[in-house]
Amino acid sequence: DAMVIQNPRYQVTQFGxxxxxxxxxxxxxxxxxxxxxxxxxxxxxxxxxYDKDFNNEADTPDNFQSRRPNTSFCFxxxxxPGLGDAAMYLCxxxxxxxxxxxxxxxxxxxxxxx
Amino acid sequence: KQEVTQIPAxxxxxxxxxxxxxxxxxxxxxxxLQWFRQDPGKGLTSLLLIQSSQRxxxxxRLNASLDKSSGRSxxxxxxxxxxxxxxxxxxxxxxxxxxxxxxxxxSVLP
Numbered sequence: 001d002a003m004v005i006q007n008p009r010y011q012v013t014q015f016g017x018x019x020x021x022x023x024x025x026x027x028x029x030x031x032x033x034x035x036x037x038x039x040x041x042x043x044x045x046x047x048x049x050y051d052k053d054f055n056n057e058a059d060t061p062d063n064f065q066s067r068r069p070n071t072s073f074c075f076x077x078x079x080x081p082g083l084g085d086a087a088m089y090l091c092x093x094x095x096x097x098x099x100x101x102x103x104x105x106x107x108x109x110x111x112x113x114x
Numbered sequence: 115k116q117e118v119t120q121i122p123a124x125x126x127x128x129x130x131x132x133x134x135x136x137x138x139x140x141x142x143x144x145x146x147l148q149w150f151r152q153d154p155g156k157g158l159t160s161l162l163l164i165q166s167s168q169r170x171x172x173x174x175r176l177n178a179s180l181d182k183s184s185g186r187s188x189x190x191x192x193x194x195x196x197x198x199x200x201x202x203x204x205x206x207x208x209x210x211x212x213x214x215x216x217x218x219x220x221s222v223l224p
Contacts, residue, residue, distance in 0.1 A: 006157075031210070042118070042203065042214040043158070055210065090157055099145040099165050103205070103212055105157035 003027070006091050006106035013081050014114050021076040021109045023091030029104070032074040034066060035090040037108075043090055049074060078111075086113045116141045118206055118215035126221040131194050135218045137187040137204035144206040149178050149189050152201045152217065161202075162189070194222045 004025045013019040023032065031050050035043035047056045049068045063085070065077040078085055091106045117140045127133055137147070146165045150158040162171045162178040164187070170179040177190040187204055203217040 004157075033212075035214075040216065040219075042216045045211060045213075048210065050210065088155075092158075099207075100163065102160045102163050103148060103150075103158075104160065105150075107157045108155075110155065 004091055004093055004104050004106035006089075006109050008109060009107065010110050010112070012112045012114060013078075015083065016080045019078050019081055019111070021078075021089050021091075021111070023074045023076070023106055024072050025091075025093045025104075026072070027093055027095070027104060028071060029093035029095045030071075031094045031096070032068060033092040033094075033103070034064075034074070034076050035092065037088045037090055046076070081111070081113045083113050086111055116144075116206060116208060116213045118204060118213050120202075120204060120215040120218050122218055123216070124219040124221075126223065127194055128223050129194060129196060131222075132190070132192050133194055133220070135189040135191070135202050135220070137189070137215055139185045139187075139206045139213075139215075141206075141208065142182045142185050144182065144208050146207045147178075147180055147187050148205050148207070148212070149176075149187075150203045150205065152203060154201075158203065191220075194220075196222050196224050198222050 033048040034046045037043040046060045067075045088108045090108045094101045121136045148163045149161045164180040175192040201217040201219045205212045205214045
């Protein structure tokens with residue numbers, strides 16, 4: 001089945017040690033999003049790619065970077081994770097930016113920072 | 115800035131009850147509104163999408179309505195089942211962005 005796949009499912013890193021989360025999609029969607037969700041809170045958009053065009057949210061910390069080497073893959077890099085970055089990171093896709101387009105999510109990566 | 119709230123934050127009902135979840139948003143100039151389901155520790159699954167020109171959408175036991183002028187949407191779940199237990203989030207779309215509410219945590223007791 002076509003889907004959005006995130007790896008790993010769980011990631012443990014040390015304070016200050018760079019970490020990369022990955023997302024792949026077989027939907028051939030144009031847009032890929034990264035959301036951060038802390039416990040019992042709303043998912044918060046970090047950034048998104050429309051094809052190769054990168055769009056950063058104004059309040060996304062500089063500590064967070066992203067790469068999209070091709071249509072199928074997108075990576076979230078956290079350069080120096082702090083304890084406050086422990087969260088669920090959700091990757092999502094949509095086909096094009098249109099009114100009737102749904103958002104499709106992966107299963108998420110739960111990040112712990114020790 | 116768009117803000118989305120959901121009431122109640124948590125809800126516990128006996129199996130078989132009909133229930134309503136509420137979503138409110140501050141900026142009525144939206145493109146669409148989606149309702150999602152999230153199981154503990156998992157990603158989000160889209161349930162229903164209502165375009166800005168529509169008033170409601172139905173899927174099985176679920177019915178979602180949208181009143182853009184008042185900034186409100188409701189998700190109606192008929193004949194609730196224990197398998198419906200999850201967190202339900204609404205999200206509004208404007209431009210390229212989706213803004214989420216914090217969700218309503220639903221427990222359906224057998």
